Amino acid sequence: MALANDIPLSSLAPNTAGRYRPARAQAQAGIILSVPATLLLVALVIGPAILVFFLSFTNASLGLAGIQFIGVANYTRMLTDPGFAQSLRNTALYVAVVVPTAIGWGLLVAVLIARSRFAVLYRTAYFLPVAASLVALATAWEAILHPSLGFANTLLQLLGASPVRFLSDPATAIYALAAIGVWQLVGFNMILFLAGLSTIPEELYEAATIDGADRGLKRFLLVTWPMLAPVTVFVTVMTIIRAFSVFETVAVLTQGGPMKSTSVVLYTFYEEGFRFFRVGYASAISVSFFVFVTFLSLVQMRVSERRARWKANGGQ
Amino acid sequence: MAALDLHIDDIGKRFGAIDVLRGICLRVAAGEFVTLLGPSGCGKSTLLRIIAGLERADQGHVRAGGRGLDAVAPKDRDLAFVFQSYALYPHLSVHDNIAAPLVMRELSSLERLPVIGALLPGAIQRKRSIQERVRQTSGLLKLDALLERRPSALSGGQRQRVALGRAMVRKPKIFLMDEPLANLDAALRIHTRGEIARLHKEMETTTIFVTHDQAEAAALSDRVAVIFGGELRQVAAPADLYREPVDLDVARFLAQPFLNELAVAAPIGGGLMIGGSRIIIRDALGSGLAGTLAFRPEHATLAEKDHPGALPVRVTRIEHAGIDAHVFVDAEAGAQFVARISAERARSLRDGDNLGLTIDAERAWFFPSNGSRQRGDHSGTV
Amino acid sequence: MAALDLHIDDIGKRFGAIDVLRGICLRVAAGEFVTLLGPSGCGKSTLLRIIAGLERADQGHVRAGGRGLDAVAPKDRDLAFVFQSYALYPHLSVHDNIAAPLVMRELSSLERLPVIGALLPGAIQRKRSIQERVRQTSGLLKLDALLERRPSALSGGQRQRVALGRAMVRKPKIFLMDEPLANLDAALRIHTRGEIARLHKEMETTTIFVTHDQAEAAALSDRVAVIFGGELRQVAAPADLYREPVDLDVARFLAQPFLNELAVAAPIGGGLMIGGSRIIIRDALGSGLAGTLAFRPEHATLAEKDHPGALPVRVTRIEHAGIDAHVFVDAEAGAQFVARISAERARSLRDGDNLGLTIDAERAWFFPSNGSRQRGDHSGTV
Amino acid sequence: ETKLNVYYAWPEHEVIHKPIADRFMADHPEIKISFRAAAPSYDEAVQTLIRQSMAGELPDVHYVGFNVLRPLVTRGLVKPIDDLVAADHLADKGYTEQILSLARIEGHLYGLPFAMSTPVVYYNADLVKQAGGDPDKVPTDWDSFVALAGKVGALGNGTSGMYYQLGSDDWATQNLVRNFGGQMMNDKESDIAFDGPAGQAAVKLFKRFHTDGAQPAIDSHAARQLFTSGKLGFFFASAGSVSGFEGEIGDRFKLRTAKQPLGAEDATMPTGGMVAIILTDDPAKRAAAWDYVKFTTSPEGQSIVVPNTGYMPTNTLALDKDHLAGFYDKHPNWYTSVLQTPRARPWFSWPGDNGVQIGEVLRDEMTAIALGSKEPEAALADMVSEVRALLPKTN
Amino acid sequence: MILGQSSSSRIVSHAVLVTGAIIMVFPFLWMILASLTPQSEIFDGSLLPTPTLHGAIDNYGTALSAIPLLRFMANGFVVCLAILVLQIAIAIPCGYALAKLSFPGRPILLVGVLLGLLVPVQIPTIPIYIALAKSGLLDSYAALVLPWIISVFAIFLFRQFFVTFPDEVLDAARLDGFSELSIAWRIMLPAAWPAVVSFSIFSIVAHWNDLYWPMVVITNPDMMTASLGIAYFRQAGEGAGNVGALMAGGVLVTAPLVSFFLLMQKHFIRGLVLGRH
Numbered sequence A: 001m002a003l004a005n006d007i008p009l010s011s012l013a014p015n016t017a018g019r020y021r022p023a024r025a026q027a028q029a030g031i032i033l034s035v036p037a038t039l040l041l042v043a044l045v046i047g048p049a050i051l052v053f054f055l056s057f058t059n060a061s062l063g064l065a066g067i068q069f070i071g072v073a074n075y076t077r078m079l080t081d082p083g084f085a086q087s088l089r090n091t092a093l094y095v096a097v098v099v100p101t102a103i104g105w106g107l108l109v110a111v112l113i114a115r116s117r118f119a120v121l122y123r124t125a126y127f128l129p130v131a132a133s134l135v136a137l138a139t140a141w142e143a144i145l146h147p148s149l150g151f152a153n154t155l156l157q158l159l160g161a162s163p164v165r166f167l168s169d170p171a172t173a174i175y176a177l178a179a180i181g182v183w184q185l186v187g188f189n190m191i192l193f194l195a196g197l198s199t200i201p202e203e204l205y206e207a208a209t210i211d212g213a214d215r216g217l218k219r220f221l222l223v224t225w226p227m228l229a230p231v232t233v234f235v236t237v238m239t240i241i242r243a244f245s246v247f248e249t250v251a252v253l254t255q256g257g258p259m260k261s262t263s264v265v266l267y268t269f270y271e272e273g274f275r276f277f278r279v280g281y282a283s284a285i286s287v288s289f290f291v292f293v294t295f296l297s298l299v300q301m302r303v304s305e306r307r308a309r310w311k312a313n314g315g316q
Numbered sequence B, C: 001m002a003a004l005d006l007h008i009d010d011i012g013k014r015f016g017a018i019d020v021l022r023g024i025c026l027r028v029a030a031g032e033f034v035t036l037l038g039p040s041g042c043g044k045s046t047l048l049r050i051i052a053g054l055e056r057a058d059q060g061h062v063r064a065g066g067r068g069l070d071a072v073a074p075k076d077r078d079l080a081f082v083f084q085s086y087a088l089y090p091h092l093s094v095h096d097n098i099a100a101p102l103v104m105r106e107l108s109s110l111e112r113l114p115v116i117g118a119l120l121p122g123a124i125q126r127k128r129s130i131q132e133r134v135r136q137t138s139g140l141l142k143l144d145a146l147l148e149r150r151p152s153a154l155s156g157g158q159r160q161r162v163a164l165g166r167a168m169v170r171k172p173k174i175f176l177m178d179e180p181l182a183n184l185d186a187a188l189r190i191h192t193r194g195e196i197a198r199l200h201k202e203m204e205t206t207t208i209f210v211t212h213d214q215a216e217a218a219a220l221s222d223r224v225a226v227i228f229g230g231e232l233r234q235v236a237a238p239a240d241l242y243r244e245p246v247d248l249d250v251a252r253f254l255a256q257p258f259l260n261e262l263a264v265a266a267p268i269g270g271g272l273m274i275g276g277s278r279i280i281i282r283d284a285l286g287s288g289l290a291g292t293l294a295f296r297p298e299h300a301t302l303a304e305k306d307h308p309g310a311l312p313v314r315v316t317r318i319e320h321a322g323i324d325a326h327v328f329v330d331a332e333a334g335a336q337f338v339a340r341i342s343a344e345r346a347r348s349l350r351d352g353d354n355l356g357l358t359i360d361a362e363r364a365w366f367f368p369s370n371g372s373r374q375r376g377d378h379s380g381t382v
Numbered sequence D: 001e002t003k004l005n006v007y008y009a010w011p012e013h014e015v016i017h018k019p020i021a022d023r024f025m026a027d028h029p030e031i032k033i034s035f036r037a038a039a040p041s042y043d044e045a046v047q048t049l050i051r052q053s054m055a056g057e058l059p060d061v062h063y064v065g066f067n068v069l070r071p072l073v074t075r076g077l078v079k080p081i082d083d084l085v086a087a088d089h090l091a092d093k094g095y096t097e098q099i100l101s102l103a104r105i106e107g108h109l110y111g112l113p114f115a116m117s118t119p120v121v122y123y124n125a126d127l128v129k130q131a132g133g134d135p136d137k138v139p140t141d142w143d144s145f146v147a148l149a150g151k152v153g154a155l156g157n158g159t160s161g162m163y164y165q166l167g168s169d170d171w172a173t174q175n176l177v178r179n180f181g182g183q184m185m186n187d188k189e190s191d192i193a194f195d196g197p198a199g200q201a202a203v204k205l206f207k208r209f210h211t212d213g214a215q216p217a218i219d220s221h222a223a224r225q226l227f228t229s230g231k232l233g234f235f236f237a238s239a240g241s242v243s244g245f246e247g248e249i250g251d252r253f254k255l256r257t258a259k260q261p262l263g264a265e266d267a268t269m270p271t272g273g274m275v276a277i278i279l280t281d282d283p284a285k286r287a288a289a290w291d292y293v294k295f296t297t298s299p300e301g302q303s304i305v306v307p308n309t310g311y312m313p314t315n316t317l318a319l320d321k322d323h324l325a326g327f328y329d330k331h332p333n334w335y336t337s338v339l340q341t342p343r344a345r346p347w348f349s350w351p352g353d354n355g356v357q358i359g360e361v362l363r364d365e366m367t368a369i370a371l372g373s374k375e376p377e378a379a380l381a382d383m384v385s386e387v388r389a390l391l392p393k394t395n
Numbered sequence E: 001m002i003l004g005q006s007s008s009s010r011i012v013s014h015a016v017l018v019t020g021a022i023i024m025v026f027p028f029l030w031m032i033l034a035s036l037t038p039q040s041e042i043f044d045g046s047l048l049p050t051p052t053l054h055g056a057i058d059n060y061g062t063a064l065s066a067i068p069l070l071r072f073m074a075n076g077f078v079v080c081l082a083i084l085v086l087q088i089a090i091a092i093p094c095g096y097a098l099a100k101l102s103f104p105g106r107p108i109l110l111v112g113v114l115l116g117l118l119v120p121v122q123i124p125t126i127p128i129y130i131a132l133a134k135s136g137l138l139d140s141y142a143a144l145v146l147p148w149i150i151s152v153f154a155i156f157l158f159r160q161f162f163v164t165f166p167d168e169v170l171d172a173a174r175l176d177g178f179s180e181l182s183i184a185w186r187i188m189l190p191a192a193w194p195a196v197v198s199f200s201i202f203s204i205v206a207h208w209n210d211l212y213w214p215m216v217v218i219t220n221p222d223m224m225t226a227s228l229g230i231a232y233f234r235q236a237g238e239g240a241g242n243v244g245a246l247m248a249g250g251v252l253v254t255a256p257l258v259s260f261f262l263l264m265q266k267h268f269i270r271g272l273v274l275g276r277h
Ligand SMILES: Nc1ncnc2c1ncn2[C@@H]1O[C@H](COP(=O)(O)OP(=O)(O)OP(=O)(O)O)[C@@H](O)[C@H]1O
Pocket: B015, B016, B020, B038, B039, B040, B041, B042, B043, B044, B045, B046, B047, B212
């Protein structure tokens, strides 16, 4: 019979000191490779963020010397400031329109495109706004939405409707901006969804076909939607963040007007910080902004977490 | 359960410029287990997908139980498909995966909704019935303990069982399986193949099974259909296929691990000289055909070096294979052969030993270069 | 080329709370081909990675050619590793993949730069020499025509050859291969395994090969080391392992596709009643030990139903396996057995036939529930 | 070589600043003038200056709006130039005290006025005629004016009557209050004064523009496009835009200007325009900057400013025969503003740091009136409380 | 293709897609038409501007002469490119380390990155602005580039990408003699190429379009980026300005980027897909 085990020699095995440690070589490299990013992260993101947090408890004002600690005065002022309340409302309106529309439309387009023969053509069309210079195109939008001469109103009048003063009417301005926001985000979300769709194994659709979910909503609900869960989380968080950070169109087209109807949080922050130099107050706004966006993203991630869990588990 | 017969009639399929399938005709009896066997890319999956309706044939027809399927949507063909990658719904539990085909068929979209669905009177009953059937199926496949898990929390073998369960649960009349064992490891593959055989025996559903592993095909099938390059070369029971391959491709493919081959430029007077002896190839007699003489390792024997009529060879390698061993030998002029002998005997052999190789001419085949094979018949000794 | 011997000494490894390897001792002679065989998760890869220095052992030592390797970085251990997934550099051509180990070793960072590197005098020569060696290796592996391609443009078998090339090119003293054939299909697996055997024969490099396929292990190895649950159970030549498995696990694992087992609660007076006959288990005699009687299908025979001393059985299934066939039979009281008989004979059998099963008691084993196996010796007829 | 960094508001004013600088550099090869990107408005410019001052990046010369000179002085960014003016005897060189006083704060002179304007009425003579008005006699009282505008608006075909542009600061709002003889704050600047009868009348009139005068409630970009494309009757804006309007309109229709109607006998109007100031502390640069500032306000500089904009010259010598003599006869549209100068007063500048934001408050409340979302009285009341909150507490 | 797709559903889906596509493309179409139309005829009451040759010459002539548009674009390119290169150079090693190496502090860094992901980019701008002002860097390329060279998003994206990269290749590289640093540069960087392309598009879109930051730090027209330049151009003529010329400028600013992205579309998708596996 074969000898099962050779005889151990380990009794005289002494030092483990000279042992080569793969882990140590990696640890060294890990530190070296991550040092620049770490330093910059601290210097440019985390450090300033902490500073902003402290500034929010002061009356700091750009250009004027002397900073005083004023407790939560900035925050109480924020709570009572009708201008800020208005900008919160505007932002909420903007986000409430942009996020579901840009995601839903992007998803719809992606799903329809994925199986279309003209996919490249459609994809290109929808991708155009993503690649364009927003400031330039915002100007085109402004002309199209001109209260009386623009294409949109000419068309409305041709159709017998009365003209709409899109960007000049406080009742519609934020929605007009939201429409431009949606216009710009749909293609972006579409691309992300397309990427997600392309990772769904064709076999899964075939299995669904045989199982009786061979088209339309049935198939969408059985395969596409659940399989897109991780992408959807990503898209949603990205869209929320981008919707909350709307700035360019406001700055270019309305400067927050008419009657502050488009002054969104970030624009208010910009005005307070860089036009009126109230650094302390602006800091308080940005801290609240951060808390709010973080909270919303976390809620969104949590809600989607269950849907996405299989993926995190490395589902096949 | 009633099984259906399946007629595949002159199926042809092109992808672009390539003929992937050419005039495939195959009749599968009700309850029969037929394997599609062939090398990678030969068109096995394509044929299976055409039968399922997942792909459209450019030509030909598929009929099941006398009914033409060409205009029938996949879900209405009353067949089930098991995929190589299992294709389980990753977000559904094992229970829901197995239930999916029933739910999709038997509940309306409204009834599928979690809360509202529960309020609809008919739905409750139907849902119970579905649960009952899922339970039956999972019992059969020993999946009861796993019903709440997600596919990601299962081993490969368990996933395969779930895939089988999903296919079986609505008691289809025909099973289509595309390399369902390919992703399992050796031991599990053999185990699961036993399970598939058992299930087939119990359910007697007509089954078409795709594989490129000849051992698997032989072990499972009533008949094996061998496909090469989109053409059906031979359909036969495993034992017949083993004994009578119709051409060299088939012989090679079915001779894993090894087939001995000897190119024959032109038989001298219908005979072939090997090791000083002449093998008469009866069917090639007088025709002067060129071709290949082929024989399996198990039909070669190793004798003494100077055994009369034996080909002098030298042992180059011995591979153990359980009770037997494969002995690789070099003949003169660079020809190489493999003989399968008992492990017992192989123990006495060493690399470099000089021996004599004899061929069981009764079992050797001659494949002319053009046309199908003729059995090589022996004349005198070999 | 000089090969090195390899001493693995009392290696232990934990991952968290789990002992993945426990006191593994193994000596591999210079030029020997040893296979690590065991079920998935038993620790084969971990052991191999410890030898390579990719993982640190918690205990024990590895020595090659008398030199302790514990303090040596992987790249300086003079060994090469072939991975199951091939682990080719996806962005490099076949040529550059094969050249990588040489380039990294023999050229300085400066010399590796595309333009500047070409201007350094020593580098040109060394680069030529590298190219020469890559060419040699690719010739040996028949990769010459593929040198410019990226791995993504290669088939599985070709990728595996490139991986071998990259391992071979710097003529390491030891080869480590982790399931290098697992991703290939049946035919290619057998073909490539022949190629590995050929290369080993030519280069005679000490090789440790990991697999969970016992046929592969048997076909390739000088010796096989069987691991279960992090423990080395047996190290033996394939033929010995086949004949003398040390315990039931090993026997089962090496008996793919099937092993017949019969639980024995307690031998009656050291003997066991089967089919009215008594098998005396010599080693268990008088001890009253409980355990398992095991025998291979090829050591069971099917006789007439009323053959004296035979166990009455009924055929339930016949699986074809080339020259042989596996016949599945049911005995009374639900016991199931498999007999391997010639396909010739199997042709005359049908499902439901009543036959008698006899066991070659000389070849049957008795494994007591606690402890290692004792050979079951026959007494009288079976 | 001395380099001067010059900053101005209104990007379209490039048409005057660049030729002036070129001409100056031709005379002074040792001085090099370079421009910063123009601010979109006076208010933006001053915000940017304050930001730049913190970065130590102030330009050397700036053309500050009359209304925002004061915050720069308060922040200490500008130094008086009384000594320089005296040394150079500028009083004899066409710089009248009346004009210099526009740049005087608490007795000190901080710069040289560079351009002046008053609000004028631009109108589409063709539309006025169509509506039955007399293009040569634009009404001088608000009632008939609003009525005529209403008729223009009723012409149909997408035509609107008038547009009283609020602009990007409080100039237009001040103008309306002053038009009824009012002021923004009392003389001591201890409290606001625009909530009096004049203010009341002003906001009510503004509402009437929309209700009776067919003024569309749209932003000024859009309105300007409407006007230049011939779809708007009257457009109130600074006289500084005459040249710009003429260029944009070409001969699409007959563009004319008229004096503003008056709401009260003691009506005044805020003087628009800007002051050239020196921001640098470097003596060499200060000297060069002083030369430049003098040049831009000289008859030569002014004869570039006036024809290319519509502003009135700040140097009386510019009207001499070598320069602009006879210009006004040929360009009646330019002359309207000159006719209004007797009523022109300094553009009131708010005390404290929040002038810009006060401007925004006023504009937003006026917009609310325009949109009909607030009654004039309510809007005025809100202006009062919000502006008070933004004024320095010491007052 | 699967049998049994109804043609009516296909028509509906095309109708939906075409309608959306028209909305997407329309502003571009309008912008191009307006850029070719004489200023005075753009708002002449017709539905769409009607191009004429002299209008085109006028508008593009004005756009190129009235403002240093090419200079703005060049600034934009320099800034975007510098930001992108630095972001990648910093993020790739860090992403690799976070994905594949265990080193002390890694969990903390990972938390830092995730936190950073949540901090809207505008938050830290006040302190950064003050710091730039104090160091006299306003109105410089440095001011435009420096604050953005760390992209937590890039680190995160590359980390996700690298996590899926097979460990075995890294082990092979270690055996072949690669040091950890050379693995980062010689293996991970080329392997990350698709992710780099995806990220580039994210990054370039963001910074090419960014108006906020240039508005804060730039006052010198020589330093303006394309977005700021167009916004600035738009102000000229009290906004109503020269719409035709403005649109011409818009076309010029938009064209290079749009063509670049259209070319890269496919790679963009591929990079995202690979990053997700
Ligand atoms: N959708 C397709 N478009 C183009 N060619 C295809 C398509 N599907 C399959 N083919 C080609 O048709 C041939 C047959 O493919 P098929 O999948 O049927 O082979 P197979 O026998 O199943 O192979 P395997 O054993 O590798 O699964 C192959 O050459 C394949 O490349």
